[in-house]
Amino acid sequence: MWTPGTWMWRAAVCCVLLETLTHTARGLNMCMSGSATSCEECLLIHPSCAWCAQEDFGRGRTLTSRCDFSQNLQKRGCAARFIEYPTSSISxxxxxxxxxxxxxxxxxxxxxxxxxxxxxxxxxxxxxxxxxxxxxxEDYPVDLYYLMDLSLSMKDDLDTIRNLGTKLAQEMGKLTSNFRLGFGSFVDKNMSPFSYTAPKYQENPCNGYKLFPNCVPTFGFRHILSLTDKVDRFNEEVQKQMVSRNRDAPEGGFDAILQAAVCKDEIGWRKEAYHLLVFATDDVPHLALDGRLGGLVQPHDGMCHLNDKNEYSASTKMDYPSLALLGEKLAENNIFLIFAVTKRLYVIYKNFTALIPGTTVEILDQDSKNVIQLIITAYNNIRSKVELxxxxxxxxxxxxxxxxxxxxxxxxxxxxxxxxxxxxxxxxxxxxxxxxxxxxxxxxxxxxxxxxxxxxxxxxxxxQCDCGCSRIAQTNSSICSSIGTYNCGTCQCEPGYLGARCECQEGEASSMHLSACREAEGKQICSGRGECSCNQCLCYESEFGKIYGSFCECDDFSCARHKGILCSGHGECHCGECKCHAGYIGDNCNCSTETSSCISDDGQMCSGRGNCVCGRCQCTEPGAFGDTCEKCPTCPDACGTKRECIECRLFNSGRIADNQTCQRLCKDEIITVETLKTDDPGAVLCLYKTDNDCVMKFTYSEHVSGLSILAALQEPECGGGPDALTVLLAVVGSILLVGVVLLAVWKLVITIHDRREFARFQSARSRARYEMASNPLYKQPVSTHFVETDFNMYGKSYNGGVH
Missing domain, CATH: 2.60.40.1510 (ntegrin, alpha v. Chain A, domain 3)
Structure with a gap:
């Protein structure tokens, strides 16, 4: 049945144990670092801390801490029956x-x-x-109290719910066999500026209002019908109701809600039933501090104030209730509040539900036609959730x-x-x-x-703040020299006495005598890591190691570390200083004096390209690497070094031609090729001249395995010397050939230029002839004129012309 709680509890216990182990593994013992002087102080440091109440625990020069992890106390000799380690429990x-x-x-x-x-x-x-x-x-009893706004704007809603009781009882009967219904109404405070206060409005606030000339006097809250299973009574009471009228738009609904919640006897709420309070309105409510507009400065007291007429008697005496007070009283009386409001108010009342637990909001039609379905929906929503x-x-x-x-x-x-x-x-x-x-x-x-x-x-x-051993504390105990109280393994001395067993008087521990516990003037007593008891230092015990010395000035854990290891594991810590083992030096003993690991195969220290520091080579030559700086493709002498290996391995010649020497120094892989590839960016091209004036070529590159690879030609490149006469004739012929070519080019350029100039001349001359033939100022050398004459021949007249 309690499986979920059981596994969660076990998980919590495991977390505490894991945390304890983690702190121990890291060397962080918060129990001992707290320097607790009593069992109660120890228990408050951390829930994993325990106290040893054994009398003879930790006697000696070292002031042993009684506050530690339980397993540590047992390892240090504290019997289990003396360990105070209370834990949380549930009953x-x-x-x-x-x-x-x-x-x-x-x-x-x-x-x-x-x-x-x-x-x-x-x-x-x-x-x-x-x-x-x-x-x-299932089938749990339900009490529903219907709280309705009876301001003038709700007149059509009142007409709709006159037969609400019967219909609501029928629908709720499908959900529960035990249903009771009650009714109450509200308007607002009958005072200015919330309502009309002129004498003519006292009896009839609707006086002079043509649409609805008759209204009942304004009231704050009126309890009309206590919760009952006789739904006919609900219908009867609702049919008797008349609307009233207030002055401003907000209503006094929160006054009514509070009274309906706290007046338990008058309303008739049953302890063994669900309490539903339906709040129906078509406007916003007045909130706390709004009452000050009418001079009401007294906050609401959250009490029931119904008079003998079941009307709210403090309506004109106290301010409106706050949302916090409203939520508190609703929760205190186990009431689910259902806001039944019109659509335009939905967002406002939805915000109220976030501040009042157990509250829902539903949209009410303008004439409350959907009120029954609204209540059923809200009830189902309430029953569909559980909130603690x-x-x-x-x-x-x-x-x-x-x-x-x-x-x-x-x-x-x-x-x-x-x-x-x-x-x-x-x-x-x-x-x-x-x-x-x-x-x-x-x-x-x-x-x-x-x-x-x-x-x-x-x-x-x-x-669990007290220790069990405190219940058997012994006053004037002989363990405490009869002048102190023995409590949980320690002595609480009477005034004027000091010491672990109250063996010293206060005068003996004066400042003059306390100087015996100081290493020098101005320093802390017992170096701040112990207590001065009877003119001698009792050093604290530390989880990190041992504290010792006449003034607790020494320890074996404050030395330098390397990678978290004290003295690098190659030395011992003595009074804050590392004493290194043979073969190691340095403040933290991390530097080895051995140089054998720095000797390269050729017998040189770091191949002559670096220094041996703390047993390892630090290469100084640019491009050198390897355990002994033996690899250096870009070093100036790389080709010279590898040349000797080429000579001894391929041609059995050179300085190291001796077979044993060649095998010892030349461990690189050598391959022979017909043509060298020089496009490899990781390879270095080397060449040298042999004794017979031939050229030997090879490449040198480092393989991923760490070995070098030498790729050499199968045979050196050799050739005869050049003929001097041939070279001379070739040079002279080349010069002549170049001269002839230059002359030919010059002649070609001149010819092209002349042709272009002649063509340009011809073009200019043709253009000049054409312009002369078409010149309008030009006249022919021969001209023709006509002359007219009249003469009479044979009685006839003739008209003629002469050219």
């Missing part, structure tokens, strides 16, 4: 099983949360877990929730499940941690309850 006091149905005559026995009572014993800083289950049972709240939460206790809903997947940080069906069971795991210890004798408790449920889980809290 289940009442665990009645969950109910399946809510109908029947034993409604008070219906259980919807399990367990009902537990007791926690908490050690500060120690996290523990417990689980709880919640189930919404915490009451009377102590400030020094932190809580965190993990919800496990219907899908079975844990949801850390959530205390709510939604989309549930009636009868579904959900689980919650609650992490509890006490941050501190309250004053002695303080009883702490808190309550966890689902929103709107009467069921709750009551949690009593006890703190």
């Amino acid at each position: 289940i006091l009442q665990n009645r099983p969950l109910s399946s149905k809510g109908s029947g005559s034993t409604q008070y026995d219906v259980v919807q949360i399990m367990p009902q009572k537990i007791s926690l014993s908490l050690r500060p800083g120690d996290q523990t877990w417990f689980g709880l289950q919640v189930r919404q049972v 709240t915490v009451w009377d939460h102590p400030e020094d206790i932190s809580l965190s929730f993990t919800a496990t809903c219907q899908d079975g997947k844990p949801l850390p940080g959530l205390r709510k499940c939604a989309d549930l069906k009636i009868g579904d069971t959900v689980s919650f795991n609650v992490s509890v941690e006490a941050r501190s210890c309250p004053p002695r004798g303080t009883d702490q408790s808190f309550t966890i309850k689902p929103v709107g449920f009467k069921d709750r889980l009551e949690v009593a809290v006890d703190y």
